[in-house]
Every structure is written in structure tokens, then in C-alpha cells.
Amino acid sequence: FSRNFDINNIIKLLKTNLLIPNGKQIMSLFSNTKGTFDLDICINNHSIIKGSIRLKNCFLKVVSMGLPVHLKQGNILITKDIIKLENFKGHYCEYNSNKFDMVGTVSDYRKSIDTKITANAKITDDFMRDHLTKLTGYPLGLVGVSDTRLVFTSKNKSSDLLWLFRINKGGNLVVDNTLLSENSIERVLKTQLHFVGKTIQIKG
Numbered sequence: 001f002s003r004n005f006d007i008n009n010i011i012k013l014l015k016t017n018l019l020i021p022n023g024k025q026i027m028s029l030f031s032n033t034k035g036t037f038d039l040d041i042c043i044n045n046h047s048i049i050k051g052s053i054r055l056k057n058c059f060l061k062v063v064s065m066g067l068p069v070h071l072k073q074g075n076i077l078i079t080k081d082i083i084k085l086e087n088f089k090g091h092y093c094e095y096n097s098n099k100f101d102m103v104g105t106v107s108d109y110r111k112s113i114d115t116k117i118t119a120n121a122k123i124t125d126d127f128m129r130d131h132l133t134k135l136t137g138y139p140l141g142l143v144g145v146s147d148t149r150l151v152f153t154s155k156n157k158s159s160d161l162l163w164l165f166r167i168n169k170g171g172n173l174v175v176d177n178t179l180l181s182e183n184s185i186e187r188v189l190k191t192q193l194h195f196v197g198k199t200i201q202i203k204g
Contacts, residue, residue, distance in 0.1 A: 007035040007058050020109055034059040035071070041078070051078040055088075065131040067092055074102075082107045085117065098122055104152075115154040123148045123165070128174070143183070144171030158196050160203075165189040 011033055014023035035058025041051030053076040061068050074088035088102035104117030128140045144167070151162040167173060167187045173180040181187060192203035 002040075003038045004036045004056075005039055007033055007037055007055070010037065010039075010053065020106075020113070022113065029063055030060045031063050032059065032061040032068075050080075052076065053078070062131075065135045067127075067131045068094075069100075083109055092121070093126060095124075098124060098127070112156045113154065115152070117150075117152045119150045119152075121148050121150075122146070125174075139176050141174030141177070142171070143174065143179070144168055146171060159194070161191075161193045161195070163189075163191040163193075165191070 011027055014020060014027050017023050020026065036056050037058070038054040038056070039051070041053075055071055055074040055076070058071040058074075059068065060071075069090060069092050071088065071090040073090075075084075075086045077084040077086065083106040085102065085104040085106075088100075090100060091098045092100060098121070100119055100121035102117060102119040104115065107114040123142060123146045125142045128142045133140050146168065147166045149164045151164075153160045153162075165173075165188065167181075167183075167189065169186045170183055172183045173189070194201040194203050
């Protein structure tokens with residue numbers, strides 16, 4: 001058992017593709033990583049038998065969105081068959097009120113990389129205008145604060161993203177500086193995206 005490792009040490013290991021076959025590709029999505037973790041892991045000559053990684057006060061930036069993410073805590077449990085992500089909590093940008101939490105699993109992580117990750121977050125106008133706009137290339141905004149849930153699933157290089165977005169009464173989604181809908185009622189928006197390679201299909 002070892003304490004207070006630099007998070008960049010595990011990132012370097014992931015980039016070798018020894019732990020996860022596409023680790024280098026996954027880590028290319030992030031930059032400016034900082035923080036520490038505790039490590040308790042048992043391996044044999046062939047693979048990991050079991051282990052745990054406890055992340056503490058980590059920081060990273062999501063490259064595609066320029067989004068700074070502060071992770072206060074998170075546990076990664078590893079066996080020879082599955083990786084579990086538990087109790088991930090933190091905030092994005094500089095405000096503690098921009099909270100998120102996340103759980104997930106990665107099964108068969110040496111072959112098909114069968115992944116399911118569920119994240120909940122508070123979404124603000126700053127996120128829409130400064131970060132999601134950058135990702136989509138289309139001007140977006142938000143009136144009010146909204147709760148959102150993202151469910152990401154992936155297997156054999158094919159991925160799906162389900163985005164549920166609740167707009168409270170009095171709030172609204174802004175698209176190209178135009179209010180999207182009537183703001184006197186509560187609404188839930190649903191988006192489903194399918195990814196294969198560089199191809200994106202909008203499913204709903």
C-alpha cells in the first residue's frame with residue numbers, strides 16, 4: 001500500500017497501454033492533470049489480481065471543451081475482470097456550486113472494453129457558452145441552472161451517449177441567441193448520440 005503518488009505517474013502507465021489497451025488514446029482527451037492518489041494493488045506475472053486507487057484533490061482539463069474539472073474524491077476498484085468507478089465527486093470551472101458526481105464500470109477491459117459510466121451535474125450558462133459551444137461549434141446558452149444526467153456506454157470501439165437535460169420552470173435553452181421554447185413549464189430534453197470511429201449519428 002502506497003500513499004500520495006503523483007497522479008501523472010499512473011497516467012504515464014496508462015499511456016503505455018499495458019493496463020488498458022487504448023489507454024494512450026483515452027488519456028489524450030485530457031491535459032494539465034494534477035493531484036495525488038493512494039495505491040493498493042496486487043499483481044502476478046500475467047495480470048492484475050486486485051487493487052484499488054483512491055484519488056484525492058485532482059485536477060484535469062477536458063481538451064475538446066477546454067473544461068477545467070476539479071475532482072475532490074474518487075475510488076477505482078480493479079479485479080482481473082472488471083474496473084469499478086465509485087464515489088467520484090467534484091466540480092467544474094472555478095465555482096464549487098458546479099457540482100458533479102459519477103459512477104461506472106469497465107468490464108472485459110483488455111478486449112472489448114465494455115464500459116458504462118453515469119454522471120450527474122449542475123449545468124450553468126457559463127458551461128454552455130464557454131465549453132459546450134466550443135465542442136459543438138454552435139452558439140449555446142442557458143437561462144437558469146439545470147440538472148443533467150449523462151450515460152456513456154461503449155464496447156468494441158462503438159459508443160453511445162444518452163443526455164437527459166432538465167430545464168426548470170422559468171429557465172430556457174438558448175440556441176444562437178434565441179430562446180428554444182416556452183419557459184412557463186418544466187421540460188426534459190433527451191439526446192442520444194452514437195459514435196463509431198469519427199462518425200457521429202444522432203439517434204434522438
